[in-house]
Amino acid sequence: MTRIGPLVLDTMCLSHFALIERLDVLGEFLSGKECWTTAIVKGEMANGVQDRPLLRNALDLPWLHVAALDDLNEIQLFAKWSRLIGTTERDHGEASVFAVSELLGGIALTDDQKATKVARANGLDVHGTVWLLAQLCREGKIAESGAGNLIDMLRDSGMRLPCTGAQFTSFATQHGLL
Helix, strand or coil: CCCCCCEEECHHHHHHHHHCCCHHHHHHHCCCCCEEEEHHHHHHHHHHCCCCHHHHHHCCCCCEEEECCCCHHHHHHHHHHHHHHCCCHHHHHHHHHHHHHHHHCCEEECCCHHHHHHHHHCCCCEECHHHHHHHHHHCCCCCHHHHHHHHHHHHHCCCCCCCCCCCHHHHHHHCCCC
């Protein structure tokens, strides 16, 4: 990846890599990069452990820093993003990720299309899992076929992505990702 700020991962990316049992692969791909999530995102995953035990594996990743969002500036940014994307419990993870991304000058990683549109309209650098995989391909950390395989596995776990694994190269090329 060319010079990018810290990556701040949302529940969707982390939970689906946990469900396909590839958090180790994700961590290896992201080694050397500053990666964050939030206590709210960890809480969302912890709440799902009873129904999806594999989520437990995403709760204590050594390569992932966790922002608590407990000082005044952090709380104000969380409140700002909550107002912008929604105040339902379902929106809290994205709002927290966007707050930390803004604080760190980082890149928010979420595959929630509605939240992504709002974040981009408000000047935040936000991308999804397909973008991340394309960046890793460009960096030589994964082959396009390997990225395609991961996309199919993620889709099989229920993750909504804009292309299949077979479509990855053409989709990523068409959207300027490769």
